[in-house]
Amino acid sequence: MATWLVTGADGVLGRDLVTMLRAVRERVIPVTRAVLDLTDRNAVEAAVTTIARIGARGGSIVVNLDTWADVDAAEVDEGGARAVNVLGVANLARACARGDLRLIHLSTSYVHDGGSAEPYTEDDPVAPATAYGRTMAAGECAVLEELPDTGVVLRTGWLYGEYGRSFVRTLVAAAAEREYVDVIDDQWGQPTWTLDVADRIVDIGRSAGMSGILHAVNSGATTWFGLARAVFAELGLDPERVRPISAGQLPRIVPRPARSVMSQERWTRFGLAPLRPWREALRAAAPSVLGVE
Numbered sequence: 216m217a218t219w220l221v222t223g224a225d226g227v228l229g230r231d232l233v234t235m236l237r238a239v240r241e242r243v244i245p246v247t248r249a250v251l252d253l254t255d256r257n258a259v260e261a262a263v264t265t266i267a268r269i270g271a272r273g274g275s276i277v278v279n280l281d282t283w284a285d286v287d288a289a290e291v292d293e294g295g296a297r298a299v300n301v302l303g304v305a306n307l308a309r310a311c312a313r314g315d316l317r318l319i320h321l322s323t324s325y326v327h328d329g330g331s332a333e334p335y336t337e338d339d340p341v342a343p344a345t346a347y348g349r350t351m352a353a354g355e356c357a358v359l360e361e362l363p364d365t366g367v368v369l370r371t372g373w374l375y376g377e378y379g380r381s382f383v384r385t386l387v388a389a390a391a392e393r394e395y396v397d398v399i400d401d402q403w404g405q406p407t408w409t410l411d412v413a414d415r416i417v418d419i420g421r422s423a424g425m426s427g428i429l430h431a432v433n434s435g436a437t438t439w440f441g442l443a444r445a446v447f448a449e450l451g452l453d454p455e456r457v458r459p460i461s462a463g464q465l466p467r468i469v470p471r472p473a474r475s476v477m478s479q480e481r482w483t484r485f486g487l488a489p490l491r492p493w494r495e496a497l498r499a500a501a502p503s504v505l506g507v508e
Contacts, residue, residue: 278318324371
């Protein structure tokens, strides 16, 4: 039985991962930012040392889900985002390197600018267009430099789940309150169920030899508008109540990438299939996420 330290355990993905690890009888120590501040190097060293001692027989794995993920706020306060997404990650990676622990670090499709017509591969060079993307790309570098053989950078995007805030859960509330919902139809991505990502994290933790960059997104792609129509269909509502708009009609501090679409080619190297299609995942998620019987 391995010992898992999960940071950011109170987030949309963290809660699913902790629940899953307990269900498969792994020893898990969940921590939130209030408990473990990754920017505090001494605190990080102490936490990793403790985990290494507890897991001395069965092995220890650290999963970092603690990120500054507010894209607009990062643009206003890039220093604050850098503290969490770069300094904090570097502290964790160095501590894992010293203790010979594996690290699985959550990252994002926003390390790319979204200008490619083709899905981004794991080997494509990064080109972030936002402060959030820049800090996340720098955090990736910290992991790969400190842990070239035992560090995993797991990129994902458009997450939704049973817990926390997400576009899908916001849409459920909007469907109950409004006759029509206007949704962006010129930004593409891959809606991804947190439970599928959590399951893949467990696979990584239990498989020796995985390292480098991996993409954990449900297969296929759609727009926010396409996702919204699918959610309405799962709710048994008329998808025609969802109306398309352009991104320019929804003012934001930071424009989002036009195409946050990633391939999943590298999974086959480790004997694993890409994550299932996004529409299939949404249907499976409907009872817990949408409240559909």
